Amino acid sequence: MKLLKPSWVTHDGKPIFSIDIHPDGSRFATGGQGEDSGKVAVWNMAPVRSEVDEKNSNIPKLLCQMDNHLACVNCVRWSSDGRYLASGGDDKLIMIWQTGRYFAGPSTVFGTGGKTVNIEQWRCVNTLRAHTGDILDLAWSPQDAWLATCSIDNTIIVWNATKFPEIISTLKGHTGLVKGVTWDPVGKYLATQSDDKSLRVWRTVDWQQEAMVTKPFDECGGTTHVLRLAWSPDGQYIVSAHAMNNSGPTAQIIERQGFKTSMDFVGHRKAVTVVRFNPNIFQKVVNKASGKSQQFSCCAIGSRDRSLSIWLTALKRPLVVVHDMFKNSVMDISWGKSGFELLVCSWDGTAAYVEFTPDELGTPLTQDEMNSLHQRIYGKSMAISTQHSVNNTIIENPAMLKLQQRHNEHREQMDAKKQVNGTPTKIRNPMLTSPTEKPNPKAQQIETRTPDGRRRITPLCIAPQVDFGDIPRPFMSSSLPMSSTGVAQPGLETAGTPRAAEPSQGSPSSQHATVKPLAPSVLTSAPTAIPANIQPMKALDSRFTEKSKATSGTKTSQSKPDRITPITLSTAKPREPDRPILQDSSAPAPTIIAKRKLDSLSQPGTKRMRKDKPVLMAPAAPTQVTPTIPQDVITRSAPHPIMLPSPPAEKNISLQVGGGEESMVLELENNIQTAGVKLAGLKCRRGGTVEWETVLSTRGTLLAGSRKVLCVSCEDRSLCVLSPSGRRLLPGLVLSHPTAILHCNGYHVMAVTTVGNLSVWNVQIAKVVIKNESLLPIMSGDVVIKTSSVTEQGVPVFSLSNGKVFTFSVSLGTWSTLSDVHSSLQQCSDHQTIMSSLNPSSQVKGPLASLQGQGQRSGRQAGRLFRANHNLQQAVTLGHLENQVSAALMLRSSAEHKFWLLTLVRYLVQEGLEAQLREICDDLLGPVTAQGRLPKGSLWEPEVLGVCKRLVLSEVLQEVGSNLRLQRLYTEYQDQLDMVQTPAK
Numbered sequence: 001m002k003l004l005k006p007s008w009v010t011h012d013g014k015p016i017f018s019i020d021i022h023p024d025g026s027r028f029a030t031g032g033q034g035e036d037s038g039k040v041a042v043w044n045m046a047p048v049r050s051e052v053d054e055k056n057s058n059i060p061k062l063l064c065q066m067d068n069h070l071a072c073v074n075c076v077r078w079s080s081d082g083r084y085l086a087s088g089g090d091d092k093l094i095m096i097w098q099t100g101r102y103f104a105g106p107s108t109v110f111g112t113g114g115k116t117v118n119i120e121q122w123r124c125v126n127t128l129r130a131h132t133g134d135i136l137d138l139a140w141s142p143q144d145a146w147l148a149t150c151s152i153d154n155t156i157i158v159w160n161a162t163k164f165p166e167i168i169s170t171l172k173g174h175t176g177l178v179k180g181v182t183w184d185p186v187g188k189y190l191a192t193q194s195d196d197k198s199l200r201v202w203r204t205v206d207w208q209q210e211a212m213v214t215k216p217f218d219e220c221g222g223t224t225h226v227l228r229l230a231w232s233p234d235g236q237y238i239v240s241a242h243a244m245n246n247s248g249p250t251a252q253i254i255e256r257q258g259f260k261t262s263m264d265f266v267g268h269r270k271a272v273t274v275v276r277f278n279p280n281i282f283q284k285v286v287n288k289a290s291g292k293s294q295q296f297s298c299c300a301i302g303s304r305d306r307s308l309s310i311w312l313t314a315l316k317r318p319l320v321v322v323h324d325m326f327k328n329s330v331m332d333i334s335w336g337k338s339g340f341e342l343l344v345c346s347w348d349g350t351a352a353y354v355e356f357t358p359d360e361l362g363t364p365l366t367q368d369e370m371n372s373l374h375q376r377i378y379g380k381s382m383a384i385s386t387q388h389s390v391n392n393t394i395i396e397n398p399a400m401l402k403l404q405q406r407h408n409e410h411r412e413q414m415d416a417k418k419q420v421n422g423t424p425t426k427i428r429n430p431m432l433t434s435p436t437e438k439p440n441p442k443a444q445q446i447e448t449r450t451p452d453g454r455r456r457i458t459p460l461c462i463a464p465q466v467d468f469g470d471i472p473r474p475f476m477s478s479s480l481p482m483s484s485t486g487v488a489q490p491g492l493e494t495a496g497t498p499r500a501a502e503p504s505q506g507s508p509s510s511q512h513a514t515v516k517p518l519a520p521s522v523l524t525s526a527p528t529a530i531p532a533n534i535q536p537m538k539a540l541d542s543r544f545t546e547k548s549k550a551t552s553g554t555k556t557s558q559s560k561p562d563r564i565t566p567i568t569l570s571t572a573k574p575r576e577p578d579r580p581i582l583q584d585s586s587a588p589a590p591t592i593i594a595k596r597k598l599d600s601l602s603q604p605g606t607k608r609m610r611k612d613k614p615v616l617m618a619p620a621a622p623t624q625v626t627p628t629i630p631q632d633v634i635t636r637s638a639p640h641p642i643m644l645p646s647p648p649a650e651k652n653i654s655l656q657v658g659g660g661e662e663s664m665v666l667e668l669e670n671n672i673q674t675a676g677v678k679l680a681g682l683k684c685r686r687g688g689t690v691e692w693e694t695v696l697s698t699r700g701t702l703l704a705g706s707r708k709v710l711c712v713s714c715e716d717r718s719l720c721v722l723s724p725s726g727r728r729l730l731p732g733l734v735l736s737h738p739t740a741i742l743h744c745n746g747y748h749v750m751a752v753t754t755v756g757n758l759s760v761w762n763v764q765i766a767k768v769v770i771k772n773e774s775l776l777p778i779m780s781g782d783v784v785i786k787t788s789s790v791t792e793q794g795v796p797v798f799s800l801s802n803g804k805v806f807t808f809s810v811s812l813g814t815w816s817t818l819s820d821v822h823s824s825l826q827q828c829s830d831h832q833t834i835m836s837s838l839n840p841s842s843q844v845k846g847p848l849a850s851l852q853g854q855g856q857r858s859g860r861q862a863g864r865l866f867r868a869n870h871n872l873q874q875a876v877t878l879g880h881l882e883n884q885v886s887a888a889l890m891l892r893s894s895a896e897h898k899f900w901l902l903t904l905v906r907y908l909v910q911e912g913l914e915a916q917l918r919e920i921c922d923d924l925l926g927p928v929t930a931q932g933r934l935p936k937g938s939l940w941e942p943e944v945l946g947v948c949k950r951l952v953l954s955e956v957l958q959e960v961g962s963n964l965r966l967q968r969l970y971t972e973y974q975d976q977l978d979m980v981q982t983p984a985k
Contacts, residue, residue: 011034027045032345038090040073070089268301298313302329641776644740646738696714709747888900914966
């Protein structure tokens with residue numbers, strides 16, 4: 001056995017949280033903390049094995065350094081074929097790295113002053129976003145069909161490694177931080193360990209929980225940064241991290257058969273952080289008396305006591321224990337594929353290399369012998385491709401099978417469109433895809449011929465081509481290996497295979513640790529029925545609390561309640577009818593300039609209003625009215641009155657209605673003197689030509705119009721409604737107060753008076769839609785109206801300075817909130833993961849999108865507030881999506897209502913929330929009768945916003961059918977829909 005610590009393997013003194021050896025043994029990766037970000041580094045293995053290569057300046061030590069992660073990297077793992085490197089960190093991201101095929105030469109790392117050189121080129125080919133908390137561990141499944149990641153958001157996500165970023169399933173059940181994940185070597189189970197004092201085993205057939213082990217962890221506390229458990233290569237045992245036995249730290253052994261917990265590895269003085277099995281099964285003559293060869297596994301265990309122990313399942317005691325290996329806790333362990341090399345990393349920022357000989361460990365079984373062993377035990381071997389088991393749920397319905405086929409065809413069509421548009425298509429099965437030629441951008445160039453026959457080539461901007469290589473070859477395996485300066489150096493030996501040369505004792509860059517045998521300890525009893533030779537040992541009591549990385553907290557802000565100013569009301573002289581009732585007779589009418597100043601003083605954080613736009617706001621608190629009759633004084637709290645500015649009757653007012661060739665310009669001219677009478681003239685121009693003109697008896701103050709109706713607000717508080725040809729459609733509409741806001745859309749006219757009374761009319765049928773509804777419930781304090789409008793369906797919309805958007809519901813008779821930029825639901829919703837998978841062309845535009853498009857903050861803080869509570873994150877996302885559906889319904893926006901309903905359904909399907917899906921399907925399906933007719937007295941409406949509900953249900957079921965776990969729900973409602981559905985007209 002050889003042990004050394006290469007001093008050059010470092011993250012500049014920062015912790016190294018993970019380490020992994022490449023399957024070909026030529027390189028290894030480390031992940032940890034960088035200067036101001038997470039760091040992933042790929043190192044050359046040759047200088048670690050050989051002192052000669054270490055001293056050779058032409059052999060680089062660091063091959064590549066990647067600083068793409070925004071926060072500390074907690075785990076790095078190579079895929080089993082060595083093509084990909086996966087890394088996960090505190091930034092809630094998983095990055096999939098692949099080497100570039102065409103490499104121009106070494107390059108320096110930005111920010112290192114030229115001191116760090118990248119010899120290899122690794123690019124991030126996929127970034128996986130779905131976790132809402134730090135990612136602590138990840139693992140590739142056998143044959144690289146899946147990638148499992150676990151996080152402090154209490155969930156495990158299984159990704160389809162052949163079609164990133166597709167999610168196969170999200171496993172929920174843990175109630176604490178999930179800190180470790182490992183795969184069954186035959187791909188039947190997935191095991192995870194969490195701070196909730198449990199180890200759970202999940203089936204890969206339906207991704208449901210198979211077993212939960214809690215007893216060995218009852219006395220455990222969350223004192224370790226990670227809990228990296230491991231599955232033995234024969235699949236018979238799981239060895240957990242941090243367990244307790246009689247108040248002593250152990251590594252619990254869990255049998256596959258029945259998941260029993262009768263044995264454990266003992267001897268470490270502090271909590272076990274990581275367990276890693278050697279990928280090989282060894283055979284050796286253990287008992288020389290019998291002379292029979294015995295098969296066994298090898299396991300390495302690291303602990304917070306800074307020690308490493310190596311165990312063979314054929315021995316009752318550890319093969320070797322290395323004490324005081326580091327200055328801090330052991331964080332990760334990695335075995336080389338040969339089975340005789342081991343790398344260990346620590347929180348203290350250093351790494352150690354251990355090399356064994358066949359005499360110490362034994363002779364590893366060949367791959368064929370391993371496959372035969374699995375075939376004999378499980379009926380299948382690891383050599384059998386697991387590609388078919390990506391979607392291994394049995395399809396029970398032919399309709400479901402056709403739906404799955406349509407989904408696959410749709411994906412292929414989308415990929416073909418992306419390829420035509422120049423977007424690179426994602427590789428469906430990277431394990432089976434052969435190398436392709438480098439793309440030729442010149443094939444898309446455009447050539448034309450001039451009249452004299454000469455060729456003319458249109459210049460084409462060629463973006464840098466990102467081309468990714470195949471499985472990286474062992475470093476320095478070419479005939480002329482590259483030096484650190486990028487110059488080919490002849491005469492160097494290849495370093496693709498391990499060497500047996502022992503490092504020199506005098507090497508300045510190597511540190512040696514002492515190897516001491518473990519002290520004898522008393523063996524604990526084990527049942528005789530256990531078919532294993534692992535003998536547990538008595539544990540020593542020692543407990544230690546490790547300082548874990550702090551997560552960012554959140555600050556809560558409290559908003560001041562609306563102030564209610566007590567005023568004194570008294571009997572006063574009757575006011576003149578022309579004077580506004582809510583305005584104090586002793587207070588001067590506030591001007592627009594005064595209101596702007598007041599607004600800027602009351603809201604220092606808001607943006608400054610443009611000077612060419614009038615500011616609509618409520619005045620300050622009213623002054624007290626001096627009582628005239630003291631005995632009749634009544635003191636009470638009154639709501640804040642509204643005073644909106646009335647626009648002056650300017651001499652000339654113009655308005656453009658519509659756009660393009662059909663646009664028209666309205667011109668209003670006040671103070672026209674005719675025979676001693678003052679009139680107002682209104683003209684309509686199209687293309688500079690006056691089409692018609694009319695006169696008004698009083699001066700006009702506001703103009704509004706649409707392609708269906710035109711409207712003028714006059715000084716005598718009346719509205720004049722005209723057709724686009726200048727014909728008066730209605731008699732003058734007289735309001736109680738002057739008009740402050742006027743809008744037209746379609747056949748609807750909306751007017752708001754200076755005291756905040758809202759009215760909406762449908763001119764086409766000459767009917768009032770909303771009559772004198774006050775804005776007082778939505779305007780309080782110093783809130784002002786930023787924008788206002790009316791939809792084509794006659795729905796009023798008001799956007800206020802406090803970030804809220806309101807509408808008045810005629811059916812409910814109350815004001816409703818459409819949007820709130822400060823809403824926690826809107827800021828912390830995690831629905832963007834659903835939106836990112838949609839085709840950009842499917843994004844709809846409507847009144848809701850236009851309202852929320854400016855300053856849209858939806859999802860910006862997703863996971864920040866609820867990073868450790870997935871259930872709360874789920875509730876917030878559902879709340880936001882349900883609000884979006886309701887808001888679209890209030891605005892009577894049919895396209896947006898359908899879009900957000902399907903988005904809600906996609907999220908419910910992803911989360912597997914069957915109860916909510918049933919409610920939606922029941923509402924869309926309605927009552928089911930044999931004749932297909934609605935029963936008498938039924939209140940169910942067959943349409944929503946003019947769209948047939950059952951047609952929407954058919955689209956909903958298409959989304960439900962994308963999740964095979966919901967295929968029975970799909971079948972149930974599809975059968976009922978087929979029974980009652982009639983052909984759509």
